[in-house]
Amino acid sequence: MSTAYPSLRPTTYLSAALLPLLAACSESAANKTADPANASPAIPVSVAQVSDASASAPVTVTGTFGSRDEIPLAFKIGGVVARVLVDEGATVQRGQLLAALDLREIDAAVAKAQVGVDKAQRDHARLERLAADSVATLAQLQDVTSALDAARADLTTARVNREYATIVAPEAGIVLRRQGTPGSTVSAGQQVLSLGGSQRGRVLRAGLTDRDAMRVRTGDKASVHFDAVPDRTFNGTVVLLGRAADARTGTFTVEVSLSGADALPSGLVGQLTVQVRPTQQASAANATARHAIPVDALIEADKDSATVFTVKGGAEPIAQAVRVRVAQLQGDHATVDGLDADAQVITRGAPYVTHGARVRIITQATLDSASPAATANKGNAP
Template identity: 60%
Template sequence: MTTNRFALRPTVLFSAAMLPLMSACSNAPAPDRDATPLAPAVSVSVETVASGTNADPVTATGTFGSRDEIPLAFKIGGIVSRVLVDEGATVQRGQLLASLDLREINAAVDKAQVGFDKAQRDQARVQRLAADSVATLAQLQDATSALNAARSDLVTATVNREYATIVAPEGGIVLQRLATAGSNVSPGTPIMLLGGTRRGRVLRVGLPDRDALRVQLGDAATVHFDALPTRTFTGRVQLVGRSADPRTGTYAVEITVSGADALPSGLVGSVSIAARSSTGGGKRGASVSVDALLEADRDSATVYLVAATREAPGDLIAQAKRVRVRGVSGDRVMIEGLAPDARLVTRGAAYVTPGARVRIVTTDTLAAALKASAVTRTAVLP
């Protein structure tokens, strides 16, 4: 069998149109075998940090009432003679509210008056005798001391009689009536509770330490009452306690409520306080997505910021930065240490390394890419 010597050789046919292309390829420089190919950019979504971004609102539940709730009592004990007002009554400053039986108290005043008059006569007589050198200086001093003591006894009895009646120290509303006529009360026993109107009415709430540090005087608030579900009231923080209640561990906060003067005391209300972003020490903070935090350790964590490169302004790289964590609320985190208008990597931060190239995409696009990547990894598993 005879083998054709051309049968095993490959045949290449050239056309006239291919000649210029071959000539160009022959003149092209050889590829650089030592050049390192650029790593592909990591797709991420970002969030711009606004200057003075507010934290999530502080919410709490409390009781509405007068800012000054004054327990009224007699200075001395005795039998209650009259209680002239009932719960819910509106009273004016100086109005008589209750009194004790004054017979015993008036007798004590009369006795003190008699003692003072006698001491005054005795001192005058000894003073005349001392002027004639009949009484000694010691006798005159003793008489003068007795007069001063009798005067003090009279003042005490008179003050006790004055405080055997209760008058309204300011205008307000009687919140509670705690005694009736005929009751035998001891000194200082509350007879009624007066809600004063001089300093207005407030919603009192108790906040844990983390929220109390975020609230400041003047912060705006929105108030809703359970009894009036269709109405919304506005207010402002008027007081922030500086010491915790030893029983509950919370800090007292008072919110003035506009347009609520006609509401009864004791209503339960919920408040949402627009806490400012400034925190202890006057620093500014920002509320960002929890997805941005990496390598959290107690009150600090790492985040990645997006910045342009100097060599190619169009290229973006990730820069790691350590920040301070002030608090967490849901899927938002309050942090410090970021400059205003900084671009912060949120979704995709776990795939970024310091100095890595990044490509900004929308959150939906990134979610689809991550899902496709997960499907691909699952498909190639043995």
């Protein structure tokens, strides 16, 4: 047994000698980790506060400018067009004669109906005298009375047709389209002219998808930009929102009245932007799920999802990666699901950040102070 101890004693003494050295190394390593100068530098980034998507994502759609009331004008009966007195773009007044049929056949029908009334009146007068003398029966008198009533009705019909053999402007407005020409034969109700009425003004009319139609309300403020008038933007207000979808397009009609657009011609195509007012229900939903952020904050996009880095912490902020769903892209902003209402997203510098990395927030004031002009002014200061 005594022979085993000499072999163990040197090992025991060596371990005891190494203990102070190992402790010093451990203390040095701990100090090195705690030293901020030896830690990885913070990445400079810019951040942006998320905003309510309903307030920052306006509805944008293309529409056509024109009269709110477009009145199709036609003859009540068919015939040959004798005159069309206006052209497209003409300004007309209420009661002005616009077009007329050849009246010869129509006047003849009125004359014929008048002759029928005259004969029925004579027959009725004669039967009244015969019935008074008991020569004619009561039934015969009733028959001629009915014949007189029918003749008078025919005359009324002929006169109405004669009245509607001409087209007069039902209200002041502008002739939008002219389909009829003198000498052409038209059927009853076939459109000859289209009048843009001025009684209810002119509007920009567009079609909204069901999703946008649920966000827009009457009274919302809007702006319209026409490519034909590139140096001007027209302000307006939503005056009508359709409550039923168009059977052909599936869209809901929206009408926006514009101020200062009286001189514009009908038919102009404009870009309509409606500033949507958030409802209480939409605001509550967006506060927990849907928000608007700058497009610069999106990285690693895949179909409708992307990664966004948010900033957590106060004095030493840390970047955290959050996967979000992109609901809509509008200009330089994106509407996303999956962020907290009070989140700050990294915009400038986002591609260089990793999850858990230390970041240093750079504000616009810091950038301005670091600009060459600011540095030069600082050097010239007394």
